[in-house]
Amino acid sequence: xxxxxxxxxxxxxxxxxxxxxxxxxxxxxxxxxxxxxxxxxxxxxxxxxxxxxxxxxxxxxxxxx
Numbered sequence: 617x618x619x620x621x622x623x624x625x626x627x628x629x630x631x632x633x634x635x636x637x638x639x640x641x642x643x644x645x646x647x648x649x650x651x652x653x654x655x656x657x658x659x660x661x662x663x664x665x666x667x668x669x670x671x672x673x674x675x676x677x678x679x680x681x
Contacts, residue, residue, distance in 0.1 A: 630659035637669055 634655045641650065650658070658665045 627659060630662040633662045633666060634658040637665070640673075 634650070637658065638650050638655070
């Protein structure tokens with residue numbers, strides 16, 4: 617695979633993850649909205665944001681339940 621193909625796959629994964637996180641945030645809290653700079657950061661650094669999101673999602677659900 618070429619480097620351009622690898623970068624596009626990486627960015628597509630980031631876009632999908634940003635959309636999923638925005639949807640989940642809207643489902644659980646109607647006031648939560650990701651800003652554009654947050655979405656860009658998620659698209660670029662999505663592995664780190666995915667780990668952080670899962671950690672805080674589990675933590676919040678364990679505290680509230």
